[in-house]
Amino acid sequence: MREMKEELGTDKLKIIKYVQDFHRYIWPKVDKLRRGYRGQKQDLFILEFTGAEGDIHIDNREHSNYQWAHFDKAVETVHEVRKEQTQKALTIFYYAGNYHH
Template identity: 25%
Template sequence: MTADRAAYRPNVGVVLFNRAGQVWYGRRHATPGPYNWQFPQGGVDKGEDLLDAARRELREETGVTSVELLGRTEDWILYDFPPEAMNNAKAWRGFKGQKQMWFALRFTGQDDEIDLQAADEVEFDAWRWGDLSEACDLIVPFKRDAYAQVVAAFARFAA
């Protein structure tokens, strides 16, 4: 995708793999289905290391800290916000979309470490383990192309 990358908000995403090669899906809090499941993701603070941002977002959204790095995407993956979302200027701060660096992390803890209320702002209200191949069917349509790139990049870590 050729685009002015400055028009895209810097963001990180995490695909959390368990020991069996399944991935963690979170259901977005107060978001009607059917496309309300996704991987943890979030913004990057100015000057923040990308892996540190990924670990921070994972901790804030899931409570998970017991992880090891498996890999990351080679380049930014971009997606545009849908037109109906552009009315929410506060959320998007004038950006056209997001550019994401994705990290594959292996969960080395136990499931009871997962705490969806670990931070003040709840991102997810339910979670489950599933197959990586489900990702594109679960995510909102405007993120599907980005998720397809993530799935291809991390397929080698899947069950």
């Protein structure tokens, strides 16, 4: 939640679902040398935004913009490298019983 507040500028978020070790990847060799790490492990938080549009203040060092997307269109809106993880997250969200048309 701390990182979400830093990147989105709001704490008006409610945790719906948490998945530990959601995604892991190994960086290419050049990145391993530069960063000093082999890769990264990511956890997944599915959050409900409980605030108003004006409560979001994105950190431009992390993100250039944001947009809201309907559940059925979310995969189409993300960068190609994030599509698989986005689909996986949406499936978890759907089967957790949190999606209502």
